[in-house]
Amino acid sequence: MKAILLESLHQPLQVKSVQVPEISSGEVLVRIHAAAFNHRDLWIQKGQYAGIIFPMIPGADGCGVVEKAASTDDKKWIGKEVIINPSINWGGNPKVQATDYVILGLPHHGTFAQYLKIESRLLCEKPAHLSFVEAASIPLAGLTAFRVLFTRARVQHGEKVLITGAGGGVALFAIQFAIAAGCEVYITSGSDEKIAKAVSLGAKGGVNYKKENWHKELQQQSGGFDAIVDSACGDNFAKLVDIAKPAGRIAFYGATLGAFNSGVPAKIFWKQLDILGSTMGNDVEFCEMVNFIIRHQIKPVVDSVWDLDKAQQAIEYLSKGEQFGKIVLSIRL
């Protein structure tokens, strides 16, 4: 089969010919129709991720059709259109991942291939209202957004919610999910164009974080936030503390700007704030997330679709951060 095979660090993403994987008990073989990029794939290519091994097929997000099943119980999956939960071995505690938890696409071979071997318990039927490309956009970003927004930040209908960094995959799902849940959603971005696009999705307002007093402007627009979903931390974190309402929750799943800023603790305790770390989610959250997408007929925002042999150009485009929505690979036979 054709697959993107990384054989060493800093190698461009190139299509190679590799063996179709053999499946064993509890596993199925999925013919992948579309796969999506995440920043994780970029970090792996650059060697900026723990536990990298070679050779490996990257890719956490995928969507396709089940072609084979090893166990009799799994024969029912054959012919089904599926998306794949990339959270492998979350384990029995819904609050936190087990020590052997991994994400699809390292160390296990990932979705940037014509075929994927995967445990059947990680399958979920593709939402009928979505194309393969749209559905392939969901798994990693949708699951991360669902957990940080609902499980961790505990957003409720009618609350004012700020999502920072509109444009990224997780942020866009968080925006769509929070709007669907009846929240009043505000966003930040470094691009006025992305703010306008997020508003066209249903966000109530937004501010360009390149403005000096962006947080004061957001405070004026909104009156403060019951919940904030962030992935940057760094110098901006203290400003998020300032615009959180008393008893507010600030949940984050990344720290692209690094450590917290100074001057924060007294405001956090006086305002009774919750600062909540979050990652991708557990198996139940994955099912709930897919059901939520079906119930609210949410269409993932796809930035662009690339052929498998254009994977290197696609990942270079991802690295520029100019996209609005997911960057997807179309994988033909």
Add this chain to the structure above:
Amino acid sequence: MKAILLESLHQPLQVKSVQVPEISSGEVLVRIHAAAFNHRDLWIQKGQYAGIIFPMIPGADGCGVVEKAASTDDKKWIGKEVIINPSINWGGNPKVQATDYVILGLPHHGTFAQYLKIESRLLCEKPAHLSFVEAASIPLAGLTAFRVLFTRARVQHGEKVLITGAGGGVALFAIQFAIAAGCEVYITSGSDEKIAKAVSLGAKGGVNYKKENWHKELQQQSGGFDAIVDSACGDNFAKLVDIAKPAGRIAFYGATLGAFNSGVPAKIFWKQLDILGSTMGNDVEFCEMVNFIIRHQIKPVVDSVWDLDKAQQAIEYLSKGEQFGKIVLSIRL
């Protein structure tokens, strides 16, 4: 009546003769038998507290006997031994204090006086197993400890709990409450003697935070913590993140060492930690806290008792941080 009256900044605590307060509807007059110090009193004396006004009687903690009641409904309180909830105007939202929230002893006259005027709704019967001196130790520190431990850090029977800075009033109540709740309690202190005293109260272990690798030693003793109650933040905060178990909670009600240290956010989200700010508590928490003390027959740790005319010596002693438990004023007629 005799009272400690602050008339300007940096003035020593001196006994003055002032008018017995007049009560009006909903208020009672309490003959104070004992009052306790908090760091807040020291900060007010030094001018390091917001909204200081003069002249004022300091003191948030008090215990005594009701002598008069303005309203018929409150006559039932007359002759009762009471302790006083110093959380004034918490308001209707249990999660966070209202904007007009204040603490007894600024701007309202406080407990360092022979008589106190107070709203009857802030009264609670003195636990029968405690002396006036012991009961006067409870209000501010006990309420802060109860909220941070149970409402915010959500500690459960059997969990491993770390309380930092054993010796202070809040930390000691947190230690006693967590032990009573069936937790395995560990402590830190800058004094080996205080650690030994906390262990004699029932703490399982502790480490002197002046040791370079105090957090690693605690990790070895305990295997990590489900919940941590802190009042320091600062450079040590990153170490607390290191020794919190996955899905652990770190709750804090102070930041005596200032802003958070660097390098923290990725560990917080990967471990799914909750970082939770907390202050004194609401009216319901005050009642629950007093009931908890009665149910578990907890005896507050009293460091020393001073006569009212020794208040200045007592507050100087407080400022040295050498005490283990509450510093109490005995107030005779």
